[in-house]
Amino acid sequence: MSVRKLKPITPGQRFRVVNEFAAVDKNAKPEKTLVEGKSKSGGRNNTGKMTMRYIGGGHKQKYRIIDFKRDKEGAATVESVQYDPNRTAFIALLSYEDGEKRYIIAQNGLKAGQVIVSGDNVEPEVGNAMKLKNMPLGTVISCIELRPGQGAVMARSAGTYAQLVARDGKYAIVKLPSGESRMILVECKATVGVVSNTDHQLEVSGKAGRSRWQGRRPRTRPMVMNPVDHPMGGGEGRATGGIPRSRNGIPAKGYKTRDKKKASNKYIVERRKK
Secondary structure, eight states, rough: EEEEEOOOOTTSSSSSEEEOOTTTOOTTOGGGGGGOOOOOOOBBBSSOOOOOSSOOOOOOEEOOOOSOOOOOOOOEEEEEEEETSSSSSSSEEEETTTTTTEEEEEEETTOOOOEESSSSSSSOOTTTTTEGGSSSSSSSSEOOOOOOSSSOOBBSTTTTTTTEEEETTTEEEEEEETOOOOOOOOSSEEEESSSSSSGGGGGGGSSHHHHHHTTOOOOOOGGGTOOOOOOOOOOOSSOOOEEEOOOTTBBOOOOOSSOTTGGGGGEEOOOOOO
């Protein structure tokens, strides 16, 4: 287990469960050529008007440029596995034979010194990236493209994975983390393995202040608002708020909002389970 519970020496640490970061190389420094500044919006748009509430503050972060496309073919050595403040998964710094360096999302089990490859005729081993047409059926995959050359868009967060179930003509059928089975073009790339930091879901913040460090401000419950602000507001005393619904009046709790004529409906083989 790479999480541990802290001793309750302060009220904030009483329920805190921290990640040991066993997979991360402690002495590795961010690669300066792949790091850039990142400004905070505080939930305001270009005119200074607040458009997103409950956003603001938080620790200063720098953005790591990630290679989601894996379009550089050939072998690369994993220099180190590092922490990334912008995502739940860890990232791996790759060094190619020509000296170029790139960050990728690290798969579970990736270690410094390991050699990984991206290309057509490569072995289906953890960290290798290839097209769905070249993968054996049943392979556990992550960082999946939805359009060829687009770059990974699915199964990218900590501990997530999908499975290649079948192939039919120019489409592959992939079972996604949500439980949905979907058709994806076989020309799309994916990476073999489960995304790193599988213990992320076991972490417990322990105090409200940690949400503030992450740039999340306190959220006002609709029940305590006035009727002018929310459909669930108002009433005498502590009212229930009625049927749970959004600020625009759309019911929550299972109300279907997906367009019945949506173009991508034909690619969904099986809907996710509730």
